[in-house]
Amino acid sequence: MRWMLQLLLALVAAVPALAEPQSPASVPAARKAERVAILPITGAIDEVSLWSFERRLEAARAQGYDAVVLEINTPGGRVDSMLDICLRIKSDAPANTVAWIRPKAFSAGTFIALACREIVVAPGSVFGDAAPIAAIPGLGVQPLPAAERAKQESPLLDELDAAAIRRGDDPRLLHAFVAVEKELWLVERTSDGARRFADRADLALLGLEATATTARAAAKTTVASRPALPSELPLTEADRGAWQVVETVDDGSRLLVVQSDEALRWGLASAEARDDEALRALFGADSVVRFSESWTEGAVRFLVSWPIRILLIATFVIALIIESLHPGVGIPAAVAGGALLLLIGAPAILGLAQWWEVLLVLVGVGLIGAEVLILPGTGFAGIAGALCILVGLVASFTGSDPTSAAARSTLLTSAITTVAGLVLGGIGLWFASRWLKDAPMLRAAVLSAEIRAATDGPPARGMPAMPIEGATGTADSDLRPSGRARFGDDVFDAQSTGDYIPRGAVVKVVARSGSTVVVERADA
Numbered sequence: 001m002r003w004m005l006q007l008l009l010a011l012v013a014a015v016p017a018l019a020e021p022q023s024p025a026s027v028p029a030a031r032k033a034e035r036v037a038i039l040p041i042t043g044a045i046d047e048v049s050l051w052s053f054e055r056r057l058e059a060a061r062a063q064g065y066d067a068v069v070l071e072i073n074t075p076g077g078r079v080d081s082m083l084d085i086c087l088r089i090k091s092d093a094p095a096n097t098v099a100w101i102r103p104k105a106f107s108a109g110t111f112i113a114l115a116c117r118e119i120v121v122a123p124g125s126v127f128g129d130a131a132p133i134a135a136i137p138g139l140g141v142q143p144l145p146a147a148e149r150a151k152q153e154s155p156l157l158d159e160l161d162a163a164a165i166r167r168g169d170d171p172r173l174l175h176a177f178v179a180v181e182k183e184l185w186l187v188e189r190t191s192d193g194a195r196r197f198a199d200r201a202d203l204a205l206l207g208l209e210a211t212a213t214t215a216r217a218a219a220k221t222t223v224a225s226r227p228a229l230p231s232e233l234p235l236t237e238a239d240r241g242a243w244q245v246v247e248t249v250d251d252g253s254r255l256l257v258v259q260s261d262e263a264l265r266w267g268l269a270s271a272e273a274r275d276d277e278a279l280r281a282l283f284g285a286d287s288v289v290r291f292s293e294s295w296t297e298g299a300v301r302f303l304v305s306w307p308i309r310i311l312l313i314a315t316f317v318i319a320l321i322i323e324s325l326h327p328g329v330g331i332p333a334a335v336a337g338g339a340l341l342l343l344i345g346a347p348a349i350l351g352l353a354q355w356w357e358v359l360l361v362l363v364g365v366g367l368i369g370a371e372v373l374i375l376p377g378t379g380f381a382g383i384a385g386a387l388c389i390l391v392g393l394v395a396s397f398t399g400s401d402p403t404s405a406a407a408r409s410t411l412l413t414s415a416i417t418t419v420a421g422l423v424l425g426g427i428g429l430w431f432a433s434r435w436l437k438d439a440p441m442l443r444a445a446v447l448s449a450e451i452r453a454a455t456d457g458p459p460a461r462g463m464p465a466m467p468i469e470g471a472t473g474t475a476d477s478d479l480r481p482s483g484r485a486r487f488g489d490d491v492f493d494a495q496s497t498g499d500y501i502p503r504g505a506v507v508k509v510v511a512r513s514g515s516t517v518v519v520e521r522a523d524a
Contacts, residue, residue, distance in 0.1 A: 043301075074107075111163075123272060184249040185197070189243050390422075469509050
């Protein structure tokens with residue numbers, strides 16, 4: 001009976017404890033946040049990525065979010081854009097800014113992750129391989145000369161050194177992301193299990209050279225904390241024989257690439273999160289909200305891509321030449337203006353196109369217009385205008401510092417893209433001259449007539465007869481050398497013998513070619 005009473009009392013005492021809510025897992029004070037903003041950074045890092053990141057970061061700060069998570073999924077990208085994003089993280093982002101690698105952060109993505117206060121990894125994620133390369137459309141990835149590579153690596157190594165100091169990482173581990181031939185091992189002190197990184201010189205001091213070549217990867221057990229012994233503490237002869245090799249971190253044969261479990265073991269990452277809910281629990285937050293890229297940012301990225309730029313340049317060339325050969329049509333001029341607006345407007349939104357570059361393109365358009373309307377036949381204004389547009393388009397994609405290594409690579413890419421667009425435009429113009437010769441819109445606009453040669457018999461009903469050789473008329477448009485000529489009440493396609501003939505000049509038929517009359521000035 002007594003034992004039943006004791007059991008009843010124990011159950012009564014346990015009821016309040018069961019009713020109380022379970023306390024959440026412990027969250028570090030530096031990470032704790034009530035409202036968390038997730039800013040996805042996906043795709044190649046470029047000027048649009050920087051522009052979009054700045055906009056979304058400002059929106060998150062204005063709305064009072066006390067933590068920002070950069071969800072990174074990128075193969076890499078432009079060095080200059082990456083460095084600017086890192087600068088914004090360190091200067092403008094909240095102190096509680098965390099990188100969430102999900103699922104990959106190669107090259108520029110690695111630097112962006114290291115610029116954050118801490119790194120969180122998704123299961124199976126990977127990052128690293130951050131050496132600078134030169135990628136040119138049509139040519140692929142090109143190797144960099146030694147001097148050029150060293151010049152590009154210098155600011156990257158400085159960024160890694162700063163990240164190592166800020167995060168407490170071993171700088172040799174971070175340098176292995178950028179430079180090959182950086183051998184590194186993880187070693188453990190047998191007395192207390194303290195861990196640190198060691199290079200080949202450290203192994204020689206510790207007497208571990210023989211075991212370095214046989215070291216294998218450690219068991220797949222993660223260590224949430226960083227190595228217990230800071231790598232800044234120098235090793236001495238007194239440490240000889242007190243350490244053992246745990247695993248090979250980098251054998252020096254390739255750039256370092258880190259898996260999620262390795263990042264946790266080596267202290268590069270502090271935690272793991274599979275999804276948004278796991279991330280919310282990691283911060284102990286009440287809400288997690290995503291700030292995604294807008295459709296306008298996606299449209300700008302589409303417009304500044306080199307394939308679309310080639311198509312826009314080709315469209316501009318074809319439409320401009322059609323309008324110059326058939327003035328008054330209007331539609332080709334509108335198409336050319338729209339293509340030019342997209343070519344200049346997209347980089348101007350990103351801040352790439354400087355005022356003088358836009359002005360140069362506008363001056364070029366004005367010179368071509370003067371060639372067509374005011375100074376026909378001179379050629380100088382048209383050539384100068386085309387050169388102004390060409391230089392303006394190429395320069396609009398290089399940013400404000402054309403002397404930097406990244407800008408020089410972009411300049412080459414822009415030049416190749418622009419030339420490819422001009423070549424495609426020339427090819428398209430050749431096909432257009434063959435396929436669109438009898439297009440109803442153009443023929444109606446230039447008032448040309450479907451006619452038959454006099455030698456073919458009487459003209460069809462409603463069709464004017466071809467003027468005979470020696471007949472005189474007037475130029476209904478400028479002939480450069482093609483245009484229109486009026487004979488009586490009828491207008492025909494006309495072509496001069498090679499000289500420029502202004503509108504209104506008296507012309508004489510010297511030959512006929514199909515539906516076109518060949519003319520020369522009557523006073524020649």
